[in-house]
Amino acid sequence: MQRETKQRDAIRLVFEQHAPPLLPGEVLRLARREVPSLSLATVYRALNALAREGVIQPVALPAEAPRYEKAGKRHHHHFVCRRCRRVFEVPACAGSMRRMVPAGFVMDDHEITLYGACADCRRR
Amino acid sequence: MQRETKQRDAIRLVFEQHAPPLLPGEVLRLARREVPSLSLATVYRALNALAREGVIQPVALPAEAPRYEKAGKRHHHHFVCRRCRRVFEVPACAGSMRRMVPAGFVMDDHEITLYGACADCRRR
């Protein structure tokens, strides 16, 4: 990503304006507000480039297609609502994971995903 | 899955003999030892059926294709070795996840995945 184009600006803007991790298709839909001619291929290319540059980061959730969110957030995890399928940021962490690591293994990262019903779906 | 066929027996057997979560392709390879003519389509159909029946359960790991393992194991999580890509069972759990749940949300399940180097890869 060496040039500044209106497509890439639009895609970067989407991540500035949306906190939850987004699917490529959602990025396309949102960025088309700025650039209606935007194609999905360009979105994929931009997502890969922006991720390589560290502007956004991939968010892999179990049984979910890969999403992306703005990079540089502080440590957090995600909550997946089983009803509306929305993904929420959870600013907390469980801590004590070190003791889960089997003897002889070395852990360098961990991922926690919570499942359940979000507040909105709960009310209904 | 109402009939007993040699294909399905072979697939069930694979899960009896292999603890770590398996990919469909691995199931095919292993089950072909019993039934060489086995097709991938049959594996997929059997995996879906066995999962529906609760004989096996899907194991969804972030950024990994869905795997399956024998159902009924006690609560555990998984460790993914970044070097050899093998998946290990971790019999422990971090506990204290309740406090991560945002106000108004209800959590009914959680998934923890640890990443790093397994003992074998560590030695090298």
Added chain:
DNA sequence: ATAGATGCAAAGGGTTTGCACTTGA
């Protein structure tokens, strides 16, 4: 001017499905 970026359509990789044939009960 020209290398990089875009859009389209085709190609890939993994999973599912339609259909004729086979087989368990």
Added chain:
DNA sequence: TCAAGTGCAAACCCTTTGCATCTAT
């Protein structure tokens, strides 16, 4: 016997890629 199960190939869905065109520098 005959509905359920199998194997094959085609269909699907999502992501990547080839290529002609466009455009930022």
